[in-house]
Amino acid sequence: MRRSTLAVLALTLVLAGCRKAAAPPPPAPAPASSGGAAAPAPQKPAAFRGEWRASLKGADIPDVPAGGQVRGREFTVEIAEFENGILHLKQGKEFFADLEFVVFLFTKEKGSIPENRTWEFEPERKFDRPHIHLGYKKPGENMPSHDMFMSGYSMKLELGKESGKKIPGRIWLCVEAEAKEGEPAGGERKSWVAGTFTATVKGFILRNGQADRTEDALELLPWLMEERLKKENPGQAVAVTNSAGGMMTTGEKTGSGSVDVEWTLAGAKKGWLKARFEKKNGEWAVSKVWPGNQIPEAHPDKVPDLKAKGPEGLRYLAAVELEKMFAGKIVHMQGALYPNAKDGVAAACQVGGQVEGEDDWFQKTLLFKWTENGWAFDRVLAEGERFNAATGAVEK
Numbered sequence: 001m002r003r004s005t006l007a008v009l010a011l012t013l014v015l016a017g018c019r020k021a022a023a024p025p026p027p028a029p030a031p032a033s034s035g036g037a038a039a040p041a042p043q044k045p046a047a048f049r050g051e052w053r054a055s056l057k058g059a060d061i062p063d064v065p066a067g068g069q070v071r072g073r074e075f076t077v078e079i080a081e082f083e084n085g086i087l088h089l090k091q092g093k094e095f096f097a098d099l100e101f102v103v104f105l106f107t108k109e110k111g112s113i114p115e116n117r118t119w120e121f122e123p124e125r126k127f128d129r130p131h132i133h134l135g136y137k138k139p140g141e142n143m144p145s146h147d148m149f150m151s152g153y154s155m156k157l158e159l160g161k162e163s164g165k166k167i168p169g170r171i172w173l174c175v176e177a178e179a180k181e182g183e184p185a186g187g188e189r190k191s192w193v194a195g196t197f198t199a200t201v202k203g204f205i206l207r208n209g210q211a212d213r214t215e216d217a218l219e220l221l222p223w224l225m226e227e228r229l230k231k232e233n234p235g236q237a238v239a240v241t242n243s244a245g246g247m248m249t250t251g252e253k254t255g256s257g258s259v260d261v262e263w264t265l266a267g268a269k270k271g272w273l274k275a276r277f278e279k280k281n282g283e284w285a286v287s288k289v290w291p292g293n294q295i296p297e298a299h300p301d302k303v304p305d306l307k308a309k310g311p312e313g314l315r316y317l318a319a320v321e322l323e324k325m326f327a328g329k330i331v332h333m334q335g336a337l338y339p340n341a342k343d344g345v346a347a348a349c350q351v352g353g354q355v356e357g358e359d360d361w362f363q364k365t366l367l368f369k370w371t372e373n374g375w376a377f378d379r380v381l382a383e384g385e386r387f388n389a390a391t392g393a394v395e396k
Contacts, residue, residue: 050194052174055122056154061170066195070099070136071177072188077195082167083203084110084219087157089171089193092137096144100135101173101193103157111206111219113167119157126151132175134191147177147191165201213283218246220284221259225275228286229263237266244332245353255279260292260332272330272356292330292356295319297337306374313375314339318349318366321377330356342392344370348381367394 050062052069066077066089079090079097085107092098107114121129127150135144153175160168172194179189204219205212211223226240242262249256257277263270272292277284290296298319304312315337322331333353341347347368354361365381381387381394388395 050172052190052192056156056172061156061172062194064195066171066193066197068193070191075099077197080197080199082199082201097135098137102133104131111204113162114159115161117159121155123152123154134175149175162201166198167201168198170196216248216250218248221246221257221277222261224286225261233265239264253282293328295323298323309343311339314347314349314368317375317377321366340389342389345392348387
């Protein structure tokens with residue numbers, strides 16, 4: 001019995017040795033070490049940013065921040081502004097931009113905002129379209145050079161809905177300047193801008209026939225005067241037809257301004273008026289109106305003390321003398337009446353302006369002397385004379 005058991009065991013071992021061994025499992029991948037380079041992520045294709053094209057027919061404006069090229073130089077829209085029907089796309093923070101596209105849209109009503117509008121133009125030589133100005137500073141120059149285009153360009157422009165003095169827009173504009181004398185031919189004459197922007201709306205703004213009274217814009221002053229005249233003459237045709245001598249001194253919430261306006265009533269000329277304005281709590285309004293042949297500073301609510309220090313008395317005297325000199329003529333003053341004084345000795349006030357109907361501008365310097373009764377007018381300085389405010393003396 002024991003011998004049989006051993007035989008069976010031996011046979012089992014032999015059979016087991018004849019079977020094929022199973023393949024070992026594949027080794028697990030080794031973990032990446034912290035110092036090893038990760039596999040590169042798949043690269044997304046760069047967004048299309050536009051290009052110069054002779055025709056934009058069928059093209060879609062790229063959905064990227066607006067940029068392009070100006071005369072061979074890379075261009076990025078850093079500042080976008082819309083003012084009085086003109087769109088400015090600028091690169092550079094100075095008053096004169098380093099590079100700039102300017103689009104004159106010629107809106108029908110001054111101050112209106114062309115919301116939800118689209119313009120498309122192919123490069124035909126037609127003149128019923130916006131004008132384009134291209135500004136660029138050459139290396140080492142502070143003032144820009146300009147190329148101007150009244151036609152012959154390709155443009156797609158879209159403006160959206162204005163809100164909070166911001167208006168979104170999309171543009172693709174391609175221009176090609178004519179070769180200038182001494183300028184090499186080539187691609188540097190081609191310029192373009194494409195993409196999206198949000199423009200700040202500035203200047204005189206008109207919405208549904210009403211002006212934005214918060215804007216520090218000289219064009220607002222004649223509009224406010226026309227509004228006042230319409231209220232004073234209900235049911236009649238009133239129009240401000242001309243303006244002159246506009247001036248503003250502004251702050252964030254306060255300010256003062258002046259303008260002369262010529263107006264008509266039912267088509268008949270009514271002459272000139274002089275108006276003063278105040279900005280209170282951030283909004284402009286008419287404060288007072290005088291006949292056109294008066295100088296407002298000569299007609300204050302209260303005559304200033306001529307013995308007091310300060311400019312009020314001298315401004316009043318200067319205005320009185322000017323009215324005497326021009327004897328009822330309409331005088332459009334250029335700038336305010338600001339005297340220079342040597343207290344207790346003498347003072348001078350430079351005045352300038354234009355008499356209505358005359359081509360030439362005048363410039364005069366009025367001299368005042370201190371007397372026992374305070375300030376008094378002395379004379380008009382002759383040509384070549386000047387007033388020394390440090391000494392109070394007239395020098396030649």
